[in-house]
Amino acid sequence: MTGEGKSSSGLRGRLDGPVLTVWAKHDRDSDGWLPLWRHMEDSAAVAGLLWDTWLPAGVRRLIGSALPGGEQDARRLAVWLAGVHDIGKATPAFACQVDQLANRMDAQGLEMRSQQSIGPDRRIAPHGLAGQALLGEWLQERHGWTVKQTGQFTVVVGGHHGVPPEPGQIAALHKHGQLLRTPGPSRAVWRRVQDELLDACADEYGVRDRLDEWRSVKLPQPVQVLLTALVIVADWVASNADLFPYFPQDVARSSEERVAAAWRGLDLPAPWCPDDPEGDAQELFASRFGLPPGAKVRPVQEAAVELARTMDEPGLMVIEAPMGEGKTEAALAVAEIFAARSGAGGVLFALPTMATGNAMFPRLLDWLKRLPGAEDARYSVLLAHSKAALNEDFAELMRESGHRIIAVDVDAPEEPLWRPSDKTRSAPAELVAHAWLRGRKKAMLSSFVAGTVDQLLFAGLKSRHLAMRHLAVAGKVVVIDEAHAYDTYMSVYLDRVLSWLGAYRVPVVVLSATLPAGRRRELVEAYAGGKAGAARSAAEFEAVGEARAYPLLTAVTPGGEPVLRSPEASARGTDVILERIDDSLDALVDRLTDELDGGGCVLVVRNTVRRVLETAQALRARFGDENVTVAHSCFIDVDRAAKDADLLKRFGPPGKAENRPAEPHIVVASQVAEQSLDVDFDLLVTDLCPVDLLLQRMGRLHRHQRGERQHERPERLRRARCLVTGVDWTADVPAPVRGSVAVYGAHMLLRSAAALLPHFEEGHSRPVRLPEDISPLVQTAYTDGPAGPESWAPAMAEAFEQYERHCADQAGRAAVFRLEEAGRDGKPLFGWVAAGVGDADDTRTGRAQVRDSxxxxxxxxxxxxxxxxxxxxxxxxxxxxxxxxxxxxxxxxxxxxxxxxxxxxxxxxxxxxxxxxxxxxxxxxxxxxxxxxxxxxxxxxxxxxxxxxxxxxxxxxxxxxxxxxxxxxxxxxxxxxx
Incomplete structure (x- = not known):
């Protein structure tokens, strides 16, 4: 079960004498203990099982590609490293901690000074670092390796508690050899015990005859990260006393019985292993998303499926298409194809907010239930944000998952959020919020995850146990939604994460309706680039930054050249008439009184909560409390969820919504109305905002067809109109209200006004044609060229200087804790997360590390x-x-x-x-x-x-x-x- 060279009696059969007294774990309450040899054997066995049944095929393939013997070598290496990971516990610095166990070792010649006499020096030799030193010494002295050759392997041992050692720590330990072996006569005994354990592992796990060939290997840093993470997982499982009881309670069972019982108890769901879906795009979408009778797959969806199938290998695909065009469904279809081709074992769907994550989660579950073989499948799933336990869909999964193993992270004990019942979930698709995958450091290892983009950005933040986050994303297809919604600060982290995803050959799908061309190029270069990208001519990516087609698909493989596709737009389209109106509440109330004379539903979007409340108060005085609804971010969680549900119920798509108001009704909302709400209004009033966000707001206007030529809407509102306010339009240069400038900055507001100006000009204006005008408007607003009348130039230049300073400040502050790019092959991960932030988690403090808020x-x-x-x-x-x-x-x-x-x-x-x-x-x-x-x-x-x-x-x-x-x-x- 653990590889070639395995003896009939396991590791124990290769050991005798003092080595059997060396301890690894002790429970002060029960006085139970675990010999080091047993924990080494447990960990190696778990690593083998994780490799065989839990690790996605793509991860195994990547590790195997770095070794001469491919995946067979990679498995041997992973099992061996898991077996030796705690060799640093066979040292005086560690063993002295429990007197009665230290005394047993002392009686066998393993003398040591007491914990008190060693004193603070013990901190110089944490057992991970000590293990790294012992393994390196063994490879050098017994197998002829050089110091440079050993580090890339031994750092896995040194970093198995979440932080690879820094060079200064390694140098300090070399000056304190007494912490590894007590000086005097017992020094030889310590050396013999350490070598005996390492020799036994080399023989037991079949690596002794591979070491000479591995000596010339240069492990890429991504492979070092994945091996470290796998050893951490194996150690966490093997350290769980519920699964692997301590002596003397479990002394009678054989190693095979012990491991088999533990693995049955853990019961980890296997990774997703999809086949390449059969049939054309129409068949694929009909089976996965339940298309209504007669509905046709949209051109952008069909093109995305075709491109995913014809790329040289799965890579990055950017899908730009209008709101309501089915980009989410396209991403899931592409994810299934990419997973089948790449060996990915799941999907991570990253969204900008908790609300959008909550909205996505049931859609993800519904898709999972429709996958082939779902009736027999068992998938681990996660809603990944700090308030996930309050989500009813996820809470129900947790209640119904019948797994009783309650595991904790070894070095950071934490209580589970709940204890499962005895129920089991029925088919189709047993969706499991697995108990062992519930700790904050393990949760992202679930196969299918919907959550906030923070969870992805944390992979670019120097933090403890970063290797675990990398293992979590390296085994999935990653979908990044609303890519336009991330500012410079977040983009610094996103681009670095994309560079690592490219190094891991992780398939990625990026979605946006309003992506600036320059940002598109940055995303593509980050993924394709790394060291190889820097050496290539930037000219290869010029076309990506210059493309103005819409819809647009952009694809690239790691180290490859980008490919562009321009699918036809669907037949859906809307002409939106723009009009400037004064920023006066009285003027707004009077205007809406006229507009709603024959009924209708209006959405008013304000840029600040204060303006939302002031507007609602004025409108209620004219229309009545019952005809005005408020939605913004300052509601308690349960009310915010109820608001979203109510808006969907009343203003959602025809056939799904209920009780669309027959009387005039006005919804006054903040930016919460911009994203992921499939709501449809007859008239839009909006504060001026960046043009991409204004287009998102327009996506809530005449979103669906209501009768032929919209005849089911009030007669006055059958043409889509957007009234833009929040600005003093009479000034020489438009003057946005102070609250809008505080939120978005003057530069982006003026660029937006300039891009929209042709649609405002009296007598010469034309409607904004959606989707044709989306890309031209966005690119105009986000390029550095001149815009607007010449008289605006001084004000726009001043605003641009402020914007540049702000972006530079954001980029500089974000770079402080940003992870470096992957180093050259063979360079050990020493100091990989040095000067980092410590632990990173989904708390208000943790989120602030990757968001500029x-x-x-x-x-x-x-x-x-x-x-x-x-x-x-x-x-x-x-x-x-x-x-x-x-x-x-x-x-x-x-x-x-x-x-x-x-x-x-x-x-x-x-x-x-x-x-x-x-x-x-x-x-x-x-x-x-x-x-x-x-x-x-x-x-x-x-x-x-x-x-x-x-x-x-x-x-x-x-x-x-x-x-x-x-x-x-x-x-x-x-x-x-x-």
Missing amino acids: RESLEVVVVQQRADGSLTTVPWLAPDRHGNRLAGLELSRDQVPPTRTARAAASCGLRLPIQFSYAEVMDRAIEELEGLYVPAWQVKDSHWLSGQLILALDEDCQTRLAGFSLRYSESDGLEVTSA
Whole structure:
């Protein structure tokens, strides 16, 4: 099971004497312990099973490509490295930690000073670094390797706790040899034991006769990363005492019985192994997405499938197509083809926000259930963002997964978010939120993941256990949605991640409706480039940056030349009449009174929450509260989800939506209306914003056909019209309102106004033709050439200088913790994440590392009665099982019941930017900590432990850090100066 050279009695049969007393693990509560030889054997066996049944074929292929014996060599190497990874525990620096176990070793001649006498010097020799040194010494002295040859292999041992050693640490250890072997007579015994273990592993795992040939190998850094990650996973599994019990409880079982029982208990789902889908694009889309009778696959979808099938090998594909053209379905179809061709074992769908991730997750599940063989399949799935446990679809998967193994990360123990029931999920497609894959460092190893783009960007951030994130993405097809939505700061990380994905030969699909041509070229070059790309002429990519066709497909393989395809646009199209209107609430109210005389549904998009609320108040005075709906980012989580669901229910596509208002209705929204909501309005009013985002907003206007020539819409609103406001249009140079400038900057707003100017000119204007005008407008706004009237030039030049300084500042700050590009083959990963950020996770602090945003405060909103008691807010709807959630008492004397605590946690709220400035934030935290409930700060209270609690009074108001706060179910949070 563990490779050629395996003896009938396993590793134990090759060992005798003092080596059998060396220990690896100890449980202080039970006094159980595990010999080092046993843990080495367990880890090697697990690595072999992971290789054979869990690691995607593409990852195995990549590792094998670096070795002379291909995948057979790669398996041997992985198993051997897992076997020797803890050799550093056979040292005095480690063994002295438990007196009774140290005394047993001492009695066998392995003398050591006590932990106290070694003192702080122990920190110089953590067992990973010590193991790296011992393995390197063994390879050099016993097998004739040079120091340069050993590092690329031994760094896997040195980095198996998440951080490869730095050169300074290695040098310091060389000066303290007594930490590896006690000086004096016992030194020889220590050396004999260490060599005996390494010799036994070399023989047992079949590498002794391969070492001479491996000596000339130059392992690429991506391969070093993947081997390190595989050893980490094997170590974590083998370190789980539930799976691999300690002695003396498990001393009688054979190694084979022990490993077999553990593997059955772990029960990891196998990777996805799709066949290349048969049939043409029409058949593929009909079977995977349930096309309605008579529906035809769209040209861009057909072209994407054809291109995926004809590329030399899977690589990067950028799909640019209008909103509503089915880019998501195209990406999933391409992902299936790419996975079949590349050996990828899953899909990562990265989206800009939690809300878009939540919207994507059920679509991903539905696609999985339609895949061939789904009735017999078992897939591990994940919704990857910090509030995933509050998502009902994901929570149901977690409840129904019947796996009881509760594993923890060895060096960072953490409690699971839930404990599974005894239920099992029924076919089709057993979708499993697997218990072992629930730790924050392991979750991304799930085969199918939908989540925020942060999870992908973390792969470009120097952080602890970065190798695990790389293993997670290296085994998948990666889909990046809304690629235009990421600013310079995020793009610095995205481009670096793409360079590593290219090095791993990971297939990638990038989606956008409004991608600037320059950004398209940067994405393609980042993926195809690396060291090879730098050597090629940039001229190969000029066509990518100059292409103006739309829709457009761009494809490139790692190290290859880009390919462009221009599929026909679908027959769907809309002409949008643009009109400038004054930024006056009275003018807006009067205009909408006229426009809605015969009924209709209007979307008004504002650039700030304050403008949303001010606009809604003015409109309600004229149209009534019941005819105005508000949507923005400052709602508690459960209300935000309800808002999205309500908008889809009332304003969604024909045949799916219910109760589209017969009376005039106005939705006033912030940017939350731009992305991933399939809603359809008769008229659009929008603040001026960057042109790509304005086009996204237009995508909510006449999005669907409502009768022939839109005759089912009110007569006055049968032509699509967009009224642009938020600007003083009478000024010599358009003057956007201050809030819009604060959000987007003057440069992008003026470039947008200049690009749109031909569509505004009185007497000469023409409609914006969608989709034909999307690319010309975006490219005009995002190129550096002159735009707008000559009289605008001085103002635009000043705005551009400010924009350039801002972008340079963003790029500079992002580069501080950005991972370097993959180094030359054979260069060890020493110092790979040096000067990094420590742990990176999906918390507000973690997200701030890959997004250029001020750290925000997140609170859980509850209500406080006059008597001081706390309850959940009073308007919560019952859960899907009919259980009451509103007004449930939150006891301060004990942990609330799970349903109550979860209901409270679902009322999370991110406070607006006023609370992100240092002095205000400090004051707010201090005041919020006044409502500290000790009873909730226990490990069994994961829903509320560590949360900041914002208590509203019975009128749903409170004061915080000098501001007055008011919350309502209809309007969300309103903040005013006290």
